[in-house]
Amino acid sequence: MARRTSSALLQVIEEDLDAGRLLPGDTLDEQGLASRFDVSRTPAREALLHLAAIGLVRMVPRRGAVVQGLSPGLALGMVEVLTALEAEAAGLAARRMTGEEREWLRTLHAEARPAMQRLDTAAYMAANAAFHGAIYAGARNAVLAEQLRLTRRRMLSYHRSSLGQPARVKASWREHGALLEAVLAGNEDGARAAMRDHIQSGGRVFADLVAGHEGGTT
Template sequence: MRVRTSDALRKELEDDIEHGRLSPGDKLDEQTLAERFEVSRTPAREALLQLAAAGIVRLVPRQGAVVSSVSPQLAIGMVEVLTALEAEAAGLAARRMSSTEKAELAKLHLASQAAVKRLDSPAYIKNNAAFHAAIYQGSRNEFLAEQIRSTRLRMRFYHRSSLYQPARLKASFQEHARVMEAIKSGDDALAQHLMREHILFGGRVFADLIANLTSRKP
């Protein structure tokens, strides 16, 4: 695969992390990336520096880059930030989404119902991402959307894991329904409140998962 620029290479690596092809602790080195993407080591190095600046990878002396993991303390902080950002996006979407966009949001939510009934976590995770992405787009605030995407990317591995829990998967679907109705009705305050609750509920599961994974380490 030929990727010419460091920005394009960075986006490819972000996609690998988002879709679980790279997990926390996985190593990334310039030479391997250069060979994979058919570029020199310079854009590979620049892409890793960009990811490191965003906290998505860590640069380890004499070892290269490692996909960042999340401590319980950092997890709590990230959930608090994500809660505020997502709530703001939902409120803005309630005010700014067109009727066509609101109808599309309802379709995205309905499309996830089959995955919930089958307890098909991989399918629901894709639906979940599309649902939230539609809200970010509907907020008409690209800077806000970028901050949310960056934060979610750092949490992605653990967040995906929480949606493999049947109870959390079902609860997430129900919470989406309430958020969707608030946005459709144009009630920005209610949309903010419900999205805040949605992220906080998921955040509790997320923080517990981080704590459990950390406690198992030797």
């Protein structure tokens, strides 16, 4: 394998996190990463330190880096932050999206319907990410988009579990419809309110899953 830099190594690890190949509680160590990617321990260490700095892993003596889980308190805090960030993105998108971008958002919502009807979690998660990604792009705020992506990545494992529940998949698609209507109308306040309701609705499921996991009931 060609020599990798710490940034390239970091990208692969983040892809593993996004795809669910790494889950909360899984461990990563410098030597293991160095061997896997045929690099020295330096880029492996740099990648792990960066992941720790942004809260995706925690460094544990004699274990290495452990993929970070969420306590119920932290989960609640993250849902509150995500609600505020997503609502702001929706309001900005309603103001700033071009006509072409609005039609693309309509298309993405329609394309998500078959996955929702089949209750196909993997397909719906991909469609959900595309829909929210279009909102972020339409908001025209790179700093806001980066914060949203980082927050969502930290919540991803539990988000995947919540969208494994049929009722949540159906509700999510309906909520996207309400948000779409507000964005198409250029209604900033309506878009913020619809997004806020959407995130808070999913957040309740998310928080229950985290609480159950912490209590050993999942």
